[in-house]
Amino acid sequence: MGEEARETTPRTLNVDSVGVDELGVVPWPILLRRWIGQRVPIGRNWAVLLVVLSALFTVGFTITILVVSLGDIADEFHSSVSVISWSITGPMLAFGVVGPAYGKAGDLWGHKRVFVFGLLGAGIFAALTAMAWDAPSMIAFRILSASAGAATGPATMAYINRLFAPDQRVRPLSYWSFVNAGAPVLGVVAGAPLVNAFGWRVIFAFQAPLCIVGVIIAVWLLPDTERKKDVHFDVAGSITLGAGASMMLAGVNQGPKWGWDSPYTIGLLAAATCSLVLFIRIEQRVSDPLLPLHWLKTRNVAFPVMSQTLANFAYMGGFLLAPQVLQEVLHYDHSKISFVVIARPLTFAIVAPLASLITIRIGERAMGMAGGLCVVASMLSFGIVGPGTGLMLMLFALGLSGAGIGMASPAMTSLVANAVSTNDLGVAGAMQQLMTQMGAVFGSVVMTTVQQGVGGGEPTPASYRAAFHVAAGVACVAIFTASRVRSTPRT
Structure with missing residues (x-):
């Protein structure tokens, strides 16, 4: 009987149990997982983390990769740079705005399902981007790809917070913070050499199969998460929040x-305000709100999220202005600028895992404040840059930025995860993603506006100094809000 089964079912393994006549059939995916688990020195939880972070990086890396190629793409499509720039602005807005809906959907129907379909959609639209025939089609496919890929952010957060104990989450969250914040930065740094070497279409043609491979591995490896029954998805809340956040970010982004x-500009901002007010009223009435409003009064939710938003204001605003300082004030060429700015994501990658180990000992509050202090010091260092400034000061300022966010972000994220219900981990992660995105947009716009206003449109050292001093002031408020949190008790 055992031999017969082997011939007819080659995808299963027959196990003849001693003392019984029954046939044990073990599905081949389980056997493959066991086989790999015996030979690869990594635990199941860390393997899941590697898969979800790889997918998040694959999606986030390409959001900003075309920054340096806008002019060439505009020429190819006989369009303008201002139009083609929406292939970056649109995905950045979409990636943050649709997150809460994905987070809630994952909490209701399972994060594995949302993750897999989101990554699949990102891959399909990446392939279509590579085949775009004009500017509108390319922009539309980029926005749709980012909108689908945004599902990986809340799902990744939910898996981290389910797989790791509350007092051990800081370390995996440090990797998540690096990928979430660092992938778009690395996309800008690597964009020029990659586009010059392969062309922009090849990048997205390569991204598509990577997403498909990620889907296959995710289906096989990721565990299912629990699903809520008899709970309704907050459609009205999702629409009003998405519309309000989109119009707010677009209005602030395009205001200058x-x-x-x-x-x-006035119309967008007014409509955004009305939509967000309507969202709050909807959330007060519905039985299953998209974002529980009591979070606004929860110390370890409201203060950590605000601290991250304000720190990201300075971090991303500084990221936008730092290359301009290198070019306009220090007169570096493009290749040298690409080399210098990599100091920030590199420092982030080194510091974040080390800081997470220290956070377990000293607590999230102290680490959040220390990270904010590094961001303040970074902005003040940028503020003293002048025509005779040496390379080491620029590397120091960039490194402090990366170190500061690498220290603060995992600590603050961990506090939020520990403060909410397990059933709300997805939407909590998405809320953080949206707020940090809003901080980035506001920081970029405000710092650019200050620089242009002080300099009268000219790139003077004094104008950049004023912008970085504003960022330093905002980062000081981030330190204050971090001081209001309560660290996770540890035995």
Whole structure:
């Protein structure tokens, strides 16, 4: 009987149990997992973390990779740089805005399902981006790819917070913070050499099969998460929050170009405000809200999220202005700028895992404040840059930025995860993703506006100094909000 089964079912293993007549059939995926587990020195939880972070990196890396190629793409499609720039602005807005809906969907119907379908959609639209025939099609496919890929962010957070104990989450969250914040930065750094070597279409053609491979591994490896029954998805809340956040970010992002007194800017910001007010009223009435409003009064949710948002204001605003300082004030060429700015993500990658180990000993509050202090010091260091400034000061300032966010972000993220219910981990992670994205957009716009206003449109050292001093002030508020949190008790 055992021999017969072997011939007819080659994808299973027959196990003849001693003392019984029954046939044990073990599915081949389980056998393969066991076989790999015996030979690969990594635990199941860390293997899951590696898979979800790899997918998150694959999606996030390409969001900003076309920054240096906008002019060439505009020429190819007989369009303008201002139009093609929406292939970056659109995905950045979408990636943050749709996150809460994905987070809630994962909490309700399972994060594995949301993760897999999101990554699959990102791969499909990446392939279509590589085949884009004009500017509108390319922009649309980029936005759709980022919108689908945004599902990987909340799902990754949910898996981390389910697989690791509350007092051990800081370390895996440090890797998540690096990938979430570092992938777009690395995309900007690596964009020029990759596009020059292979062309922009090849990058997205290569991204598509990577996503498909990720889908296959995720289906095989990721565990299912629990699903809620008799709970309704908050459609009205998702629409009003998504629309409000989109219009707010778009209005702030385009304000400097359209003019702050432009009817378009005023209209977008007014509509955004109305939509967000309507969202709050909806959340007060529905039985299963998208974002529980009591989080706004929860110390270890409201203060950590605010601290991250304000720190990201300075971090991303500084990221935008630092290359301009290198070019306009220090007169570095593009190749040298690409080499210098990599100091920030490199420092982030080194410091974040080490800081997570220290956080377990000293607590999230102390580490969040220390990280904010590093960001303040970084902004003040940028503020003293002048025509005669040496390379070491620039590396020091960039490194402090990366170190500061690498220290603060995992600590603050861990506090939020520990403060909410397990059933709300996905939407909590998505809320953080949205707020940090809003901090990045506001920081970029405000610092650029200050620089142009002080310099009268000219790239003077004094104008950059004023912008970085504003960022330092905002980062000081981030330190204060971090001081209001309570560290996770550890035995």
